[in-house]
Amino acid sequence: MPEISRFYGVRIYMYANDHPPPHFHARYAEHQVLVRFDRIEVYRGSLPQREQSMVLEWAILNREQLFANWEMLRSGKLPRRIEPMR
Numbered sequence: 001m002p003e004i005s006r007f008y009g010v011r012i013y014m015y016a017n018d019h020p021p022p023h024f025h026a027r028y029a030e031h032q033v034l035v036r037f038d039r040i041e042v043y044r045g046s047l048p049q050r051e052q053s054m055v056l057e058w059a060i061l062n063r064e065q066l067f068a069n070w071e072m073l074r075s076g077k078l079p080r081r082i083e084p085m086r
Contacts, residue, residue: 001025004069007058007084010051014069014079022070026055035059037066058085 004024005012013025023036026047033045033052037059047055059066062082069079 002073002079004079005058005062005082005084007086008051008054010047010055010085012055012058012082014073016073016076018073022067024059024066026051037063037070054085061085 001013001015003011003013010026010028013027015025021036022038023034023043026033026035028047028051031045031047033042033047033055035041035055036043040056040059040063042052042056046052065080065082069082072079
């Protein structure tokens with residue numbers, strides 16, 4: 001599972017050949033969340049409020065790159081790193 005970004009203790013991952021809908025995994029300490037980026041919404045799990053808000057904002061800012069990485073992984077290529085939240 002390639003890590004595509006990391007910021008403020010949050011790590012963002014995407015799995016190769018993961019199931020639809022297009023999504024990524026975010027981890028913070030013992031918490032994990034799956035975020036759809038076609039709708040920018042959490043659909044499984046939760047993070048502390050501050051970190052979850054940052055992850056959703058990061059997804060909005062990087063939506064196009066997330067879709068590009070999703071397609072790269074689906075075609076057997078490695079995803080590109082995405083700039084962290086600053």
